[in-house]
Amino acid sequence: MTNGVSPVNSNQARSDILRKLAGRRSPEPTPSPSPNEPVAIQFSSADEFSANIANNGALVTFASAPKKALQAAKQLCMDNEWRQPPVVCPALQTLCRKLRLWDWESEREREWEWEWESSDARPTGTVAITQAFCGIADTGTVLCLSSAGNPTSLNFLPEHHIVLLEKKQIVAGKQDAWRLLRNAALDTPRAINLISGPSRTADIEQTIQLGAHGPRSLTVIIVG
Secondary structure: OEOOEOHHHHHHHHHHHHHHHHHOOOOOOOOOOOOOOOOOOOEOOHHHHHHHHHHOOOEEEEEOOHHHHHHHHHHHHHHHOOOOOOEEOHHHHHHHHHHOOOOOOHHHHHHHHHHHHHOOOOOOOOEEEEEOOEEEOOOOEEEEEOEOOEOHHHHOOOOEEEEEEEHHHEEOOHHHHHHHHHHHOOOOOOOEEEEOOOOEEOOOOOOOEEOOOOOOEEEEEEEO
């Protein structure tokens, strides 16, 4: 016996502890999600999206259908005395011509559009109308994909940018936007633009300036 502790009792206690530990079952491991397992896309409300993008300085309006949205775009141009006709992305031109919203002379229109896109100086009051692939509610952002029907240049060159966004394409966050894009199985676009309001900079005397590097105003028309 050493210090009042019997070696036999000490060994017995150790054996009892080891036996109890050996008898315990290890907890079942938590299964890790498969990297290929699909994750549900979280959609969001037009109200949350419109509130957040309005906080970023954009104007938001609603239309029940693409036809109504283009009519609203024309009214917006008239109310603000912006230059008409606007440059409309090819994806929307057929509907615009069908509605006869603007009295386009095709040759003159093409000449003006090409002259504007190749010029270093941006004419005052120019307007472009494009389509967004989806809206991201938590940041108030429209995600636009470059394509032949939706040229990237129209997101940056005009003084005023009008974007049509389908209500059903408003998702909760950026990860949902990427999942939506993957699910769409589109050809990989050359550019993806995330637009969260008018162009702004504080490079000059730390004062916010609008339109320094892109459109001075952004209007999102939510369709549906």
